[in-house]
Amino acid sequence: MPLGGVLFITIFVIIFGCFLLFVASKLGKRSYDPVKQQTYECGIPAQEKKDTKISVKFYLTAILFIVFDIEIIFMYPWATTFRDFISSGQGLFVLISMMAFILVFIFGLFWEVKSKALDWE
Amino acid sequence: MRARKVAHMPSNFILEVGLPHYLVLSSLLFVTGMAGVLLRRNAIVMMMSIELMLNAVNLSFVAFSRYLGLLEGQVMVFFVMTIAAAEAAVGLALVVAIFKRFKEVNIRFFEHLKG
Amino acid sequence: MNHQLLMSILILSPFVGFLINGFRYKKHSANLAGTIATAAAAISFLSAILLFIDLLGMPAESRKISVSFFDWITVADFKVKAGFLVDQISAVMILIVTGVGSLIHLFSVGYMHHDKGVAKYFAYLNLFLFNMLLLVLGDNLLVMFVGWEGVGLCSYLLIGFWFTDKEKAAAGMKAFITNRIGDAAFLLGMFVLFLTFGTLTFSEINALIPQSPETSWLGAITIGTLFLFIGATGKSAQIPLYVWLPDAMAGPTPVSALIHAATMVTAGVYMIIRLNPLFLMAPNTLMVIAIIGALTAVMAASIGLTQWDIKKVLAYSTVSQLGYMFLACGVGAFGAALFHLMTHAFFKALMFLGSGSVIHAMHEEQDIRKMGGLKKYLPITHFTFFLGWVAIIGMPPFAGFFSKDEILWMSFHSPLGHVGLWALGAIGATMTAFYMTRLMALTFWGKSRVPKDVHPHESPAVMTIPLIVLGILSVIGGWIGIPHVIGSILPGHPENIWEHWLSPVIKAVPNLGHAEASQEWLLMGVSVTLAAASAALAYHFYVQDPEKPKRFAAAMGKFYEVVYNKYFVDEGYFAWIINPLVRTSKNIWFYVDVNFIDKATYVLSDIVRGGGQFVRVLQNGNIQQYALYIAIGIVTTLAFVLMR
Amino acid sequence: MSPDVFLFWFLAILTVISGLMVVLMTNPVFSALSLAMTMVLIGALFVTLNATFLAGVQLIVYAGAVMVLFVMVLMLFDLKNEIYAFTRGKISGAFKVGSVGILAGLVIGSIGLTASTLLQSSTAPLVSMSGDTTKDLGKILFSQYLLGFEALGALLLIVAVGAVALARSKGGTHAK
């Protein structure tokens, strides 16, 4: 099982990155100029962040992503086993049941398109 | 590497990892999540705690599935994941709606919804 | 193809059509909606034919295709399967239902062309077909009951299809409520049968039927069958529950043709035929059925004599013909009943569609006083209507002759029959000939009384094709049941295919005596002569001397009034049943409910509210408090379980 | 200590710590990130239990989708440190902490009590599910649990429709 490997490389990469950042910060010049610390705002004094309006569309996209992502994930076990089902003679049944599922998927997608949930002005 | 001493009774709680270990871990995560639900005031954090509880349950499902040799546990986890995701989506949609109204996600603001 | 698949296609195809049209109910395209619906019906018809062919291929004694899809209800000993059965009886029925149904769907494409809710209309029509197939194919009473209720629902929806018109909506309600009375009786009948036999499946009931007839009036079978018959009177518009059918003509005309002439209203007859071994064991019930059938036949026919609305005439004619079917059932001639059911489906659907064509041509005018002389405007409609006319008045060799004559002969000849029943039947047939000729004459013949601003025109091909097909069927439909007496003198001695076909599933009338050929000829001659004479009289009255009927009506005086007002049955129901019922229930509501029960509950509610004052603190909308209660509950439960 | 056992303890301790961080962090963004980490670690624990496919799904669905949604929402609202992160009532707080503690004690106690019977049957897996459980999972999902699967499809459709309708309610498309 590669779990140990995964953990090892993760930790290694994190340490590697932190090390590089540490070295860079030690080697880099430091100067404390309050203007330099300011948030970037095209050269003018920074505006209050509260005034930024962020569209709920991002959030909608994320919700739809979750839903469709899960539907796609459901297709994965089907996709691996579909050949086995075909050879055991249940192919048509599984195909049809999956098509019914995909139909629901398509219906959802269609609805979202039609309700303009996917439109960015 | 995988040669494990097969013994009926564990000689050592630390060296023999089995089902009870996973169950204890799962229950610890569960009560952590429960504490979050009971104690946090931020609605989103509460929902996250609920996700944590669901995950804890998933863990015990998988552990049972492994140690009882039944795949049903894994199927159940699959379903739980889906439902948890659905719950998160709808719950957060509610939170967004509330936030739009009150500009707050404190759970006490949900009291305005009582009849 | 295997039977399960065929059966699924047969049943589900209209349902799919319903779903498709139902989801696009806002669309206005009659062509598309109609094509979908007609295709669904036609597919269904095709699979019905395939099933029928399969059935033909089987040996005569074991012709039976039974398909069970799943266990529907399983409660202890009570098991009901979603099972469907095609045997000789239901095969005929599915062919009628889907065949005539397809034609009427096709007709509707033309008829409903300008209607806004056309997709909805076709959706209902398909739903009706689906439910009718459930009713016909169900292999047990419960599945049949589902279909029974379903067709009732569709009938209600379609009668009230133009529900913005208050009267039409009221007609729908009337049909529904009247049917409910019958349905309640049907349910009671089902209970009784279940108590008696412990099953609702037809084959099992048939296996458990006792050998000898039940003579008592209080026997379980007699009571059960009586209840079922009351259910049938509701659905099939017999005395006393026939009042809804004439009003049901408020629906679109193709609906009247399909539901209120050809198929749904025959459900009661079909149910009795389906359970014929059981009914044969209850001679008392049969007697009731026969009497009610004969009375209905005469009474409805007499009302039909006086009506001016083209569809009302046909409606009363339908009630009357249904009466004949019940008469046939009552005298034990179930085969003849089914035969008449079939031929009636052909010619009555034809006449309704023809009247639809006329109404269409006359721009929604239904009063025959404003018609006349339509022959030259509507040649095809007139010709096909003519075929229907000769069929219904029983002229040989058209379809109606064979079936009606068979019924009349059996009502005389069968040991369960009586000469009085025959006489009633013959009177009814004479009246039928009269009012149908009257209808024919006032609508198509004679001088035109069409208002100036109406310009009648022949209907498009989609409407005339069904008429032609049904016209052909009305001519030849009877030839499969030629009685022996006639068959013996015809070249080639055609057999009575009908009797032969049904013989394995329909029990013969017990103790049937030997038929005297001369007697049979005589009766046949009498009824045909009476019908012909009466038709000729009507022709004289309404074509040659149009003033005579008025004088005649004036001469009849009060009697004409009574008949014209349908014997005041509706008014009587209101005066004696409905209004007292409403008054009583109002009183009960006021004295018992308001003054006693409500006050008693207020006391309770005050107690509860007082207690609630303490508890309401708990429900403060704080979700975390709620979560805490849940947590405490879990902890307590778990602790209890562990400490136990 | 064999590598497997070491891995379990390593993951378990990390999981508990990050789980606690979800609840204890006062900045909800950090809570969310800790929860994401918890989910990843639980995915890793799934691997130790030989449910590799589920581990992947856990990564994709929970860590990759659900938690992204949470983090996005938190950032959308721009929530920073909370002054009152926890509920205040003293008595109810005591009740809450108490019930949580008692529940933990009861559950772990009951596991401990039954540990001997559990262990007898379960230290080593009864049926060796080494090899590929993924295909078996697919097979069982598409035969025995097909109805549930289709129902979930319908559920997801409803969620897609409902959540979008909810989030877009009250006209405005912009949250401040």
Add this chain to the structure above:
Amino acid sequence: MGNDIFEITVNCVKLIIVFLLMVQAVPVLVWLERRGSAFIQNRFGPNRVGPLGLLQLLADAVKFLFKEEFIPEHGIRFLYYGAPVMALVPATLAFAAIPLGYPLQWDSYIFRIQGFEVNVGIVYVLGASSLAVYSILMAGFGSGNKYSLMGALRATAQVVSYELALGLAIVGAILLYGTFNLTEMVAAQQGSLQFAFMGHAVNLSWLPNWGIFYQPLGAVIFFAATFAESNRLPFDLAEGEAELVAGFHTEYGGFKMLLFFIGEYGHMMVGSALMIVFYLGGYGIPGVTIPELQQWAAGVTSSANAASALVSLITFVSFTVKLAVFMWIFIQVRWTLPRFRYDQLMELGWKTMLPWALGNTILTAIVLYIAKA
């Protein structure tokens, strides 16, 4: 136990090497990108430092190391520093699971030319790369700058949208191979194009048995989605200079910026590698099967171990060549195509690629059923 320690050591060293392979490729690619873009735009590009300007990389690295360190005043320290480090992890994890060459057999010990073998490879790789958005979100939120935040949200929405098309495009490939395992997929693509369709055996010996011939649509969708996943042009909306300054790394500079770069190039490499594994035969060489190669290698050297090593080396080179071709395509596309508008981007993802990928899935399933049943 000694065996265990040996194995653990070997694997750890191997993983580090795979990681460093990926990291060291980045400067080369940066150089290639700069030279290539100059070439496309009829300029010279960096050509002073060293031969062909190759030492420019070293100079850059040194410059980055000595950059000044600062945090924006509203920034959150942990997130601000954590984001670049996090950027490395998903790409590395995903890249480590990809088989880069034919396994080497040294006596009885099998050494995989691959970070680690995962039996649910695809799911693992997708899962790992789905973690990449955290880095973006952390950077966007941690900078305390509205442009960063907007850029991060945009990037997230984009990555997430295209992840759907990506995941769905793969379903066709999974259907085709019936497995999640990347090594098995590569093995299924050896030899010449041959398959059975409704009982007829089809054999096209002049084409390799690559997935792209079975899944052309899937391959196109997958490749396009890869661009969006790695935030490359024409999908680099997150850093649209005119609208959002520089996207989520507006406030970053120096080595932190470099780490983001490594992550981005790592994603490109993972995407290209997956493309190769799914659709272009993995480490296989068109026209030559692995057994043929082994036979040839056995003829060249006497030792079985050396022959095996030779085979592995050749297959590794084959993989690297394919990877290089794809990287060049990435660079070429970046410097030749214009950028999408954001609404166009989302529309392309949701309304075009997702339905097409769905259609591909349905078509594949039906064709597979017809071919097999």
